[in-house]
Amino acid sequence: MKRLSQHGKFCLISVCMFTLLIGGCNTAERQNSNLKLWYDAPAADWNEALPIGNGRLGAMVFGRPDKENIQLNEGTLWAGGPHRNDNPEAKGILQEIRQLLFDGKYKEAHNLANAKIISKTSHGMNYETVGNLRLNFNNHDDYSNYYRELDIEDAVNRTSYTVDGVQYQREVFTSFADQVIVIRLTASEKGKISFFAGMDRPAPSVVEVKTEGNDILTMTGKGADLKSKRTPENAKPIEGRVKFESRLKIVPEGGWLSATDSTLVLDGANTATLYLSIATNFVNYKDVSANEHQRATEYLAKAEKKDYGQLKSGHSSLYQKYFNRVSLNLGVTDSIKNPTNVRIKQFAVGNDPALAALYYQYGRYLLICSSQPGGQAGNLQGIWCNELTPPWKSAYTVNINTEMNYWPAEPTNLSETHEPLIELVKELSVAGQKTARDMYGAEGWVCHHNTDLWRICGPVDGATWGMWPSGGMWLSQHLWEKYLYNGDLEYLREVYPAMKGSAEFCLSFLTPEPENGWLIFAPSTSPENRPAHMPKMVNIAYATTMDNQLIFDMLTKTAEAAKLLNEDAELIKEIEATLPKLAPNQIGQHGQIQEWIHDWDDPEDKHRHISHLYGMHPSNHFSPYRTPELAEAVKNVLIYRGDPSTGWSMNWKINQWARLLDGNHAYKMMTDQIKLVGVPGTRGGGTYGNMLDAHPPFQIDGNFGFTSGLTEMMMQSHDGAIHLIPALPDVWLTGSVTGLRARGGFEIESLEWNNGEIVKAVIKSNLGGNCRIRSYSELTTEGGKALTIAKGKNKNQFYQVPDIQEPIISKKAELKGFDLKDTYLYDIETEAGQTIIMVKK
Structure with missing residues (x-):
């Protein structure tokens, strides 16, 4: 054991000032900001821990005085490795399955799709946690004056409490500037910082945890070999090829620092700064040849050259470059004096406009922290996941959830955060060419309802969910949408090949339906829903309304892009000749936008997906000003479906009601969303104590949908x-x-x-x-x-606004006009x- 002298440039005056500003003030002074989530107790579970991130690294901080847990993520740590999951048997049965659908034999078509179209090799890989950093403090279980916060104005987590008259403070952030997680521990008296640090990862993963000298702790491992549950018994697992290394270095001021085989022990220090570096060998979806040890070592070596003040100021400066672009003031009431979880619980019955504004800015915070240029797009949980087998694999579900993640990117002035999604689409547009050709004999590229780090494009999870060839079309809308905000023709030229490829798939896959001769997609689904008369789990269909709307958008936007770039005159002609043959929107017997080509909608259907309202939002087919009949038919669907639902669905409805210009109903949906769940006596969708969206379980798309919806209420x-x-x-x-x-x-x-x-x-x-x-x-x-x-x-x-065909209106429909x-x-x-x-x- 070795006595260490003072290290670094962080002086005692700074420690004292921090104590006065954070530890020495009362609760009302501590939370004197509209941009803080704050609590008077540690996190009881993961859904109360607070998220920090820099786009690549993510962490959930529990704020526990005695046994602190900082749960770790790195954006490229997924199960499996480079692979494809196309099913070439699909090509041989395409005409047969279409005929079954046209003949009304939906169960038979469903069975055929499961047998011959759904993937037999992989149903997607899991996003995985790196594991946990554990900091155990002896005799800190009897504490008082507890306070923790997440300050989304500077992206720093803080915890303070008192033990035996000593005030302890912690600050944690994931540095945007230096690509490490930084932890600072201070106390109001010298020699009071003592703890031991360890790292672990959930079973059944195998990791190696060891120390290097007296000041570095490492954990190494890899993503899982994974065989999907739905693959045949004789299918081989996809080998886990993502290797990772996590390196922790402790730099104390004073005290004794020692090591066991798998822990670092600090005793009697005045302060301590912890640097945590994580890296993988991932290069891109086809290449895992990088050196994770070298990467992690270099991140750490560069960061430890800076003192704590430099690290913190560099981090906050880069973060605030994004965050400070938008401010929102909806007013403040006495509710702000309460802890955040109490405010969430009381929102629906009180008046707390500042909480709505905080929820809005929290969505922007989460987008900045989970999606940065050069990194991966935010998945189903953004970048925060504490499991090896998370819900829905925490993958990219592209029949709504991935797209919703990025609805706030452009209007809330975070255009750079959109870039990882744009890159994902560009990569899928390459990977999906083989899928389109081998599975359907089609031109262009296709992606179904789900993908992952390896850019799989084949259909997964069974025909009930996966028989939807329109994921690439919805993702491609973001390519055009970004152009509408930046007007950059060079950018448009860069993404045009992906747009063109999606349009070419549309043109190749379209087929005439027998009753009207409309050009439609078959087979397909209206994502995750089915008509009430269909057998259970049989969702397969043709000419679904959402598909029709997506096809119209994909073709019209690609033609417009081609004209702007002076490209592909023949493609433009083909598109313009095809558009009049597409299926129109239809208003059914209940005065509703029909979800299917036939008038099968049931007013008692409360399904979470409102796919056929894509044309209202995020697209712009329907308008109270231009198409009042269609807008009223949208409203009727929303009324039939009802307000309470899963978290992300309620937030999509906020956007829908805002587009219908009904701010009071949009706000009513907000009161349904800002409802405390995850504690005894609660159920359904809403918000956890840490303000993350509850599907349940946690899905981050709801947070982004809320931010988008409030934006739509203020400006369209x-x-x-x-x-x-x-x-x-x-x-x-x-x-x-x-x-x-x-x-x-x-x-x-x-x-x-x-x-x-x-x-x-x-x-x-x-x-x-x-x-x-x-x-x-x-x-x-x-x-x-x-x-x-x-x-x-x-x-x-x-x-420009779309030239939508006049809707086909059922004779039974009663439309009263839009006020x-x-x-x-x-x-x-x-x-x-x-x-x-x-x-x-």
């Missing part, structure tokens, strides 16, 4: 204009927001409202062009100059860099 730009506060609920009559982005390169630098009316709006035009404003308030320029009343279609190319508020519509010609200031007249 999909329907030919920038609509300011289109769906404001009565509870938020006064407020302000800064930094939102609208299509066409417009930024809402600030928007203020009072008594439900716009007071001031400042909009910057980054690309120039016509800025069309829709408002319920009469506006003028700041100097009192009248604004030009808009006429006709918006000539700004980024504000709209009076609106003002203005046109303002702008130049790039110009700022527009408008005020209430």
Whole structure:
């Protein structure tokens, strides 16, 4: 054992100042911020632990005084290795299965799909936890004055408590700048920092934990060899080829640092800084040849050259570059004095607008922390997963969940976080070419309802879920959507091959249905739902409404991109000749948007998926202004389905009600979502104590759906204009927001409202062009100059709206018409860099 002298540049004055600012203040002062999640007790379980991340590294901090647990993730640690899961038997039965569907033999078609189309080699790999860092503090179980927080303004987790009159503090963050997890331990008296550190990983994984010298602890292992439950008995497991190494270094000031075979022991230090580095050998979905030891060692060596102050300031500075772009103020009430879990529990029965704003910004925080340029796209749990076999593999479910993760990326000014999803789509567009060719004899590329780190594109999980060849089309909408915000033709040229490939698959896979001759997809599903008259688990169908809407979008957007890039004139002609032959939207006997080609909808169907409303949101086929009959039919579906549901579904409905311009119903959905679950006496979807979305279990898409939905309530730009506060609920009559982005390169630098009316709006035009404003308030320029009343279609190319065919309306449908508020519509010609200031007249 060796006595260590003071190390590093962090001085005693800084420790004392931290004690005064954090440890020495009362609870009300500690949480004096609208941007903190805070609690007066440690996390009882994982759903109360607090998430930190830097896009690649993730951790859940429990905040336990005696036995701290920091659960660890690295974005590329998945089971299995590079592989494919296509089923070439599908090609030989495509015409047979189509005929079975057209003949109404759905059970037979379902069985054939399971036998000949669903993958026989792999049903996707699991995202896995790295494991746990354990810090055990002797005699810290009898504590008082406890407080923990997650400050989403600087992305730092803090814990403080008192033992025997000594105030202890911890700070933890996942450095954006230095790619390590940093932990700082301080106390109000010298010589009081004593603990031992260990690492472990859940069984049945096999890891090696050992020490190097007296100050470094390592854990090494690999992802699991995995055989999917649904593969044949004689199928071989997919070999786990992702190797990882985790390295912990402890740098104390004073005290004694020693080691056992598998732990580090610190006794009597004044302070301690812990550096935790994690790396894998993953290069890309085809290559796992990197050196994980070298990577982890280099991350650690670079980070430990910096003192704690430098590490923390560099981390927060990079994080705040993203986070500070948007601010939101909906007002503050006395509820802010309560711990976050109490506020969640009371939200529906109280008035806590600041919690809605915190929930909104928490979604932005989670997106920044789970999706960074150069890294992997956020999966079903973002980057936070404490299991080896997580729910739904914590993979990429692309029939709604992965897309929902990225709905806030562009409008909430986090465009860079969108890049990992764009890269995922580009990689799938390459991997999926072989799937399209081998399985369906089709051009272009296809992806079904699920994929993973290895970019599998074949159908998984059985025909009930997996017989849906439209995942690539939905993902590809993000390629075009990003262009609508940035207007960057070089970017569009980069992603155009993926768009074109998805459109080519559409054209190859379309087939005429027998009753009307419409070109449709068969076989397919309306994701995860079935008509009530179908046998249980038989979801297989053809010409589902969501498919029809996606096909229309994929073809029209690809043709528009080709025109902008002066590419593929013949493809444009083929698309334009195909569009009139597609199946239209239909309004059924209950006044609803039909989910299937036949009028099979049941008003008692409460299914969580509302796939056939894709055309309302996130697309823009339906509009209260342009297509009021279709908009009312959307509303009827939402009423039939009901409000309570799984977490992500309720958040999708917030977006739907906002698009229907009903802010009060959108807010009612928020009260259903911000409902405490995960504690005795609770059930259903809602929110855990750590403010993560509960499907249940945890799925991060609900958090992102909430942030998207609240944005849609404050600003919309999909329907030919920038609509300011289109769906404001009565509870938020006064407020302000800064930094939102609208299509066409417009930024809402600030928007203020009072008594439900716009007071001031400042909009910057980054690309120039016509800025069309829709408002319920009469506006003028700041100097009192009248604004030009808009006429006709918006000539700004980024504000074109789809030319949707007239809906087929059942004779039994009763539509009452859509009741709209009076609106003002203005046109303002702008130049790039110009700022527009408008005020209430």
